[in-house]
Amino acid sequence: METMYWEDRCLKLLDQTQLPSKTVYLECTDYHDVMQSIKRLSVRGAPAIGASAAYGLVIGALSEEHLNQTTFIKKIEDIAREIASTRPTAVNLQWALERMLARVHSSHARDTAGIISDMLEEAHKIFNEDVEGNKQMGQHGLNLIPHGARILTHCNAGALATAGYGTALGVIRAAHEKGLDISVYADETRPLLQGARLTAWEMMQENIPVTIITDNMAGYLMYKGMVDIVIVGADRIAANGDVANKIGTYSVAVLAKQHNIPFYVAAPMSTIDFKLGSGSQIPIEEREWHEVTGLAGQAVAPEGVRVWNPAFDVTPSDLVTAIITDKGIARSPYAQGLAALK
Amino acid sequence: METMYWEDRCLKLLDQTQLPSKTVYLECTDYHDVMQSIKRLSVRGAPAIGASAAYGLVIGALSEEHLNQTTFIKKIEDIAREIASTRPTAVNLQWALERMLARVHSSHARDTAGIISDMLEEAHKIFNEDVEGNKQMGQHGLNLIPHGARILTHCNAGALATAGYGTALGVIRAAHEKGLDISVYADETRPLLQGARLTAWEMMQENIPVTIITDNMAGYLMYKGMVDIVIVGADRIAANGDVANKIGTYSVAVLAKQHNIPFYVAAPMSTIDFKLGSGSQIPIEEREWHEVTGLAGQAVAPEGVRVWNPAFDVTPSDLVTAIITDKGIARSPYAQGLAALK
Numbered sequence: 254m255e256t257m258y259w260e261d262r263c264l265k266l267l268d269q270t271q272l273p274s275k276t277v278y279l280e281c282t283d284y285h286d287v288m289q290s291i292k293r294l295s296v297r298g299a300p301a302i303g304a305s306a307a308y309g310l311v312i313g314a315l316s317e318e319h320l321n322q323t324t325f326i327k328k329i330e331d332i333a334r335e336i337a338s339t340r341p342t343a344v345n346l347q348w349a350l351e352r353m354l355a356r357v358h359s360s361h362a363r364d365t366a367g368i369i370s371d372m373l374e375e376a377h378k379i380f381n382e383d384v385e386g387n388k389q390m391g392q393h394g395l396n397l398i399p400h401g402a403r404i405l406t407h408c409n410a411g412a413l414a415t416a417g418y419g420t421a422l423g424v425i426r427a428a429h430e431k432g433l434d435i436s437v438y439a440d441e442t443r444p445l446l447q448g449a450r451l452t453a454w455e456m457m458q459e460n461i462p463v464t465i466i467t468d469n470m471a472g473y474l475m476y477k478g479m480v481d482i483v484i485v486g487a488d489r490i491a492a493n494g495d496v497a498n499k500i501g502t503y504s505v506a507v508l509a510k511q512h513n514i515p516f517y518v519a520a521p522m523s524t525i526d527f528k529l530g531s532g533s534q535i536p537i538e539e540r541e542w543h544e545v546t547g548l549a550g551q552a553v554a555p556e557g558v559r560v561w562n563p564a565f566d567v568t569p570s571d572l573v574t575a576i577i578t579d580k581g582i583a584r585s586p587y588a589q590g591l592a593a594l595k
Numbered sequence: 596m597e598t599m600y601w602e603d604r605c606l607k608l609l610d611q612t613q614l615p616s617k618t619v620y621l622e623c624t625d626y627h628d629v630m631q632s633i634k635r636l637s638v639r640g641a642p643a644i645g646a647s648a649a650y651g652l653v654i655g656a657l658s659e660e661h662l663n664q665t666t667f668i669k670k671i672e673d674i675a676r677e678i679a680s681t682r683p684t685a686v687n688l689q690w691a692l693e694r695m696l697a698r699v700h701s702s703h704a705r706d707t708a709g710i711i712s713d714m715l716e717e718a719h720k721i722f723n724e725d726v727e728g729n730k731q732m733g734q735h736g737l738n739l740i741p742h743g744a745r746i747l748t749h750c751n752a753g754a755l756a757t758a759g760y761g762t763a764l765g766v767i768r769a770a771h772e773k774g775l776d777i778s779v780y781a782d783e784t785r786p787l788l789q790g791a792r793l794t795a796w797e798m799m800q801e802n803i804p805v806t807i808i809t810d811n812m813a814g815y816l817m818y819k820g821m822v823d824i825v826i827v828g829a830d831r832i833a834a835n836g837d838v839a840n841k842i843g844t845y846s847v848a849v850l851a852k853q854h855n856i857p858f859y860v861a862a863p864m865s866t867i868d869f870k871l872g873s874g875s876q877i878p879i880e881e882r883e884w885h886e887v888t889g890l891a892g893q894a895v896a897p898e899g900v901r902v903w904n905p906a907f908d909v910t911p912s913d914l915v916t917a918i919i920t921d922k923g924i925a926r927s928p929y930a931q932g933l934a935a936l937k
Contacts, residue, residue: 273897280631343633407811438903441887441896443785443809449896450890457897464901465887467785468811469749469843473908501811503818504850511849545807546791549639553889554783554791555615559806560782566815 254458256301256413257308257457259377262315264308268295269413269447270498275452284313284332289341291346294445298414299488299524300383306336306398310353314369317383320588322539325365329357341536342565344489344526349379372539385580386521390420391427392576394484394519398428398435402481405471407440408499410486410519420519421484422455424577430459436462439478440471442499444544444562468501475512481500483509484577487520494570494587495532506572522578525591532567540564596800598643598755599650601719604657606650610637611755612787615796615846626674633681633688636787641830641866642725642755645687648678649718652695655800656711667707671699672852683878684839684907686831686868691721727756728863730922732762733769736826736919740777744823747813749782750841751793752861762861763826764797766919770801778804780822782813784841786886786904798861810843814868817854825851826919829862836912836929838862842905848914857916864920867933874909882906 255278256268264281270293271277274471279295281287287309296305296309312471313332317325333350336363340346356375361547362368398404404425408414411422428435437456442448449465456463466474474480483505497500509516527537542560547553576583576591583590596618598775599608608625612635613619621637623629623875629651632638638647655674665774675692682688698717704710740746746767750756760768779798784790791807798805808816816822825847829840838844838860851858871877884902889895896902918925918933925932 273893274742409765440811441785443783446895449900453900454897457900462738462901463897464903465608466903467842467887468809469782469785469846470903470905470908472846472849473842473905474903476908499807500815503815504811504846507814507853508846508849511853548890548893548895551893552616553788553797553891554807557803558791558799561806561808561812563812563815566812566818 256416257296257305257477259308264305264312266290266296267545269297269451270295272450272497275516281309281312283316284309284336287312288336288339291479298409298486300345300415300420300477300521301413302340303344303349304380306346307349307353307379309336310350311369311376311556314372318365318369320365322365325368326357330354340538342538343490345523348523352379367558378417383521384418384477387415387418387420387423389579390521390577391418391423392517394424394581395427395431397470397483397515397517397575398424398433399579400433402428402433402435403438403479404435405438405440405474405480405483406452406506407448407485407502407505408442409447411452411455413451413455414486420521422452424459424484425517426459427449429459431544432455438466438474440468440500440501440505443468447499461490471505472508475508475514480514482515484517484519487518488565490518490520490525490576491532491535491536491589492527492591493531494573494576494585494591495533496568496573497535497565498568499538500566503566503568506568510572516572517575517577517579518573522580532569535567538564544557598758599638600648600876601650606647606890608632608638608647611793612637612641614792623654625658626651627680629654630681633836640828641687641752642687642757642762642863643755644682644685646722646758648688648723649691649695650866651678652692652717653714656714659705659799660711662707664707667710668699670673672696673770678869682880684830684880687865690865694721702827709718709829710720715780717777722758725761725863729757729760729762729765731921732919733760733765733811735924736766736771739859739917739919740766740775741823742775744770744775744777745780745821746777747782747816747822747825747847748779748794748846749790749827749844749935751789753797755793755797756828758881762863764794764826765769765930766826766861766923768801771801780806780816782810783807784843785810789841813847814850817856822856824843824859826861827860829860829866830907831877832860832862832867832918834930834933835873835879836915836918836927836933838908838910838912838915839874839877839879840910842908845908845910847912849896852914858914859917859919860915861919864867864936871876874911875924880906
């Protein structure tokens with residue numbers, strides 16, 4: 254199943270809010286559809302957000318094809334800014350849009366149709382390079398996975414969070430494909446249950462043994478000696494190796510440290526924000542209260558109760574055993590380790 | 596609102612599975628009704644389970660009043676064993692039933708009706724002493740609460756978990772009544788959301804400021820410096836101070852330690868199992884998979900997925916800053932500290 258695909262001037266996006274019970278593709282023919290899909294998490298996961306934003310910009314450009322070239326380019330820059338504003342934490346969003354704009358500015362096309370054609374080519378490249386990068390990441394990550402490893406993961410850093418194959422789950426897939434006899438524990442990942450809904454589903458599709466736990470069971474699972482390694486994805490990594498990822502990642506990292514369990518982060522180089530010196534500079538999105546007080550339309554808390562709902566947290570790099578990228582593995586000190594992979 | 600009350604040979608139990616949206620009292624006229632209510636968590640929380648079990652035994656006795664005294668007592672012992680089997684972790688269940696049987700055996704009543712009358716008196720005593728003990732616990736605990744404290748709690752250790760007033764929430768209530776300007780963060784406490792449904796509701800009833808978070812936000816909340824102390828209840832405490840409590844308590848304790856935040860446990864002396872040397876001997880109940888894969892009747896995970904669902908975990912005493920009881924406060928070394936309060 255594809256997270257997204259391009260067909261006939263339209264981006265088809267798998268609506269992940271409806272998984273696993275329903276498989277519905279949203280047809281985005283207006284860039285506002287793509288923005289809406291990113292905002293409401295129909296598409297989520299840093300690399301998938303980046304790829305969908307790139308296609309979203311192509312869709313925006315298509316509707317402005319009639320403009321003269323200078324106005325057209327100015328308009329595309331405006332649309333890129335608009336799309337970039339949908340979610341603040343995942344840096345791949347900005348990264349993909351900047352890459353698209355660079356392609357626009359360097360285009361030798363003679364008309365707007367030609368520029369759009371170049372843009373679509375670039376969006377496809379972003380998409381395809383992501384899948385390819387994830388497979389390389391899987392091969393690098395393999396070296397860290399012992400035979401029979403029981404692996405805890407948080408949220409969904411799988412095929413659904415990327416153009417395909419996945420980051421954290423890409424490493425897990427590679428280990429499974431190599432016959433390493435691994436098994437997976439998936440934190441359900443409240444409030445939106447990406448672990449229970451998406452990670453469990455992806456693993457079951459490939460017959461990788463998976464067990465769901467609620468987020469608050471991770472500590473006791475480690476205490477009972479039932480976890481060998483932790484692998485998670487990332488939404489943005491600062492130059493010093495601090496990792497912003499789905500809320501709850503920090504707790505898992507602290508618990509892993511307490512139990513001497515390696516804590517690995519898998520992410521493409523596009524997730525590393527070399528402009529930020531540390532994680533404290535990463536903007537953390539806070540989302541609406543009803544994600545916490547309700548579930549599938551059911552109220553699970555008293556009406557009017559106050560809620561705190563940060564969508565991400567920051568894990569300091571001293572809790573990270575290694576960062577697995579498409580270019581290789583970085584270890585502490587990360588400022589040097591990550592820069593060396595650039 | 597009463598967690599339970601006795602009226603006309605019947606135990607009225609507030610059905611906590613329906614809170615906060617509905618306030619429904621179950622009418623238990625058969626001890627199997629009480630057992631069922633304990634099993635399905637209509638009544639939950641160690642002290643409340645103890646009190647309801649005591650009343651349940653009275654109900655069982657009422658239906659055997661016609662027997663001769665020897666057969667009657669044997670039958671009551673059988674019923675007590677049956678009720679004791681409903682849930683394994685909370686020691687107050689056994690404690691209350693043993694106390695009831697001791698009263699039966701020491702009764703000077705001349706007939707079964709007289710014994711039943713003694714039993715009912717004992718059940719009322721267990722109930723009333725629990726409320727009274729919680730208020731004393733609140734007064735002892737007050738000394739640990741700084742002015743303006745932002746207090747994190749897990750699950751529900753409130754009036755609803757006890758005969759009234761609460762253990763952890765009893766301390767919070769006492770602090771609020773004294774005007775200490777405290778505020779509360781409530782972990783929602785998956786899978787059954789006792790924090791979001793019950794703790795938030797109790798706090799709102801008394802205008803104590805409360806904010807709900809998902810369980811996986813607790814670490815980041817501490818990291819951001821937004822928590823001053825943690826207070827939780829307990830289902831069973833071993834003689835060495837190891838604490839069995841709702842799943843997720845251990846994770847919170849590890850996180851509190853990491854952030855140098857005091858971690859307090861509030862529980863009546865009836866929760867301390869002096870027969871157990873350490874927490875590893877405490878039986879941990881594992882509950883059914885559908886508590887994790889569903890929520891309010893909605894499926895939140897793929898069909899057929901494997902689940903691990905321990906209802907409790909054990910927090911080693913070295914993570915516990917102090918244990919607040921109705922008899923005073925114990926600190927490490929707990930073997931001595933707790934024994935001194937006996």
